[in-house]
Amino acid sequence: MALLFASFGVFGQEFKPEALYKKAVPSVMTLKAGKKDGAVVLGSAFLITNSGIAATAWHVVNGATQVSARFSDGEEFEVSGLVDKDEKRDLALIRVKIFGRPELTVVGDDPQVGSRAYVIGAPLGLEFSISEGLLSQIQRIDNVKQYQFSSAASPGNSGGPLLNVAGQVIGVVSWQVKNGQNLNFAVPSSYLLGLDKTLPTLPWDTVRPSTLPVAATTVTDLEKDKALGRAYAAIADSSAALSFQGQSMSESNAYRRGVDPWLYSSQREMIAAIDPLKDFVFGPNYFRSTSTK
Numbered sequence: 001m002a003l004l005f006a007s008f009g010v011f012g013q014e015f016k017p018e019a020l021y022k023k024a025v026p027s028v029m030t031l032k033a034g035k036k037d038g039a040v041v042l043g044s045a046f047l048i049t050n051s052g053i054a055a056t057a058w059h060v061v062n063g064a065t066q067v068s069a070r071f072s073d074g075e076e077f078e079v080s081g082l083v084d085k086d087e088k089r090d091l092a093l094i095r096v097k098i099f100g101r102p103e104l105t106v107v108g109d110d111p112q113v114g115s116r117a118y119v120i121g122a123p124l125g126l127e128f129s130i131s132e133g134l135l136s137q138i139q140r141i142d143n144v145k146q147y148q149f150s151s152a153a154s155p156g157n158s159g160g161p162l163l164n165v166a167g168q169v170i171g172v173v174s175w176q177v178k179n180g181q182n183l184n185f186a187v188p189s190s191y192l193l194g195l196d197k198t199l200p201t202l203p204w205d206t207v208r209p210s211t212l213p214v215a216a217t218t219v220t221d222l223e224k225d226k227a228l229g230r231a232y233a234a235i236a237d238s239s240a241a242l243s244f245q246g247q248s249m250s251e252s253n254a255y256r257r258g259v260d261p262w263l264y265s266s267q268r269e270m271i272a273a274i275d276p277l278k279d280f281v282f283g284p285n286y287f288r289s290t291s292t293k
Helices: 002-011 017-027 221-235 239-248 261-266 268-277
Strands: 028-035 040-047 053-056 064-071 076-086 091-096 116-121 129-141 144-149 161-163 169-176 184-188 215-217 281-283
Touching (some): 017 028, 017 116, 017 129, 017 161, 028 116, 040 091, 053 169, 116 144, 116 169, 144 169
Antiparallel strands (some): 028 040, 040 053, 064 076, 076 091, 116 129, 129 144, 144 184, 169 184, 215 281
């Protein structure tokens, strides 16, 4: 009993799914981010202060020219700009023009593998949907800690909260492996707590877009050579890479022919990172399959 009491002291009250949803959903929003090319990206976000600071995935708002937020009661608000970001870990703090709405509690401790986890967001535009699963494992990918979870997630969930049974945020939904079985990943909240909520808000037209990390996706054996070729071209700053990027789209073995040897040697580190993952191949279609681009 003493251990049980200590656990509740750290993680808070355990809610049934319906009570957890009722508690958390007023703080969750659907984002619509208009990009310079005219595309509109759909994602999710959640309030972390009652003064309008919200958290989301950086790839949802990267390159945005205007962003709006919609809450479960139907109210919509302008998102005036960016407060802080961590491009490597796919995190962003944004300012929504509201005050007084409830915020979610963010905790930085690692959850236990096997503990229940919930996701609230807008999968495929189905706004404010909840899904339940488990914290499957704590992984390290590209030297960044990632929470692997089995709660159902789809494009539109990016940037939404990963919640524990107390309704606390343990991570920010970020990406998933295509063609996998509920292989979803969230950025741990400990990274989110490292961002600075006190920075001035930068209007979207002053925020410099970034070249995002490459995606992780499974491919067939037939397509693997092409995907590797595109991966090389996406990250190598050389004319050789640019010239063979076009070839790799139509020739499965193009990356083996006519490519500067420097290009291969410069990518040894990337190949070393790919090999242990076996089913992963890195390509330029950021940001994994939870991206709505």
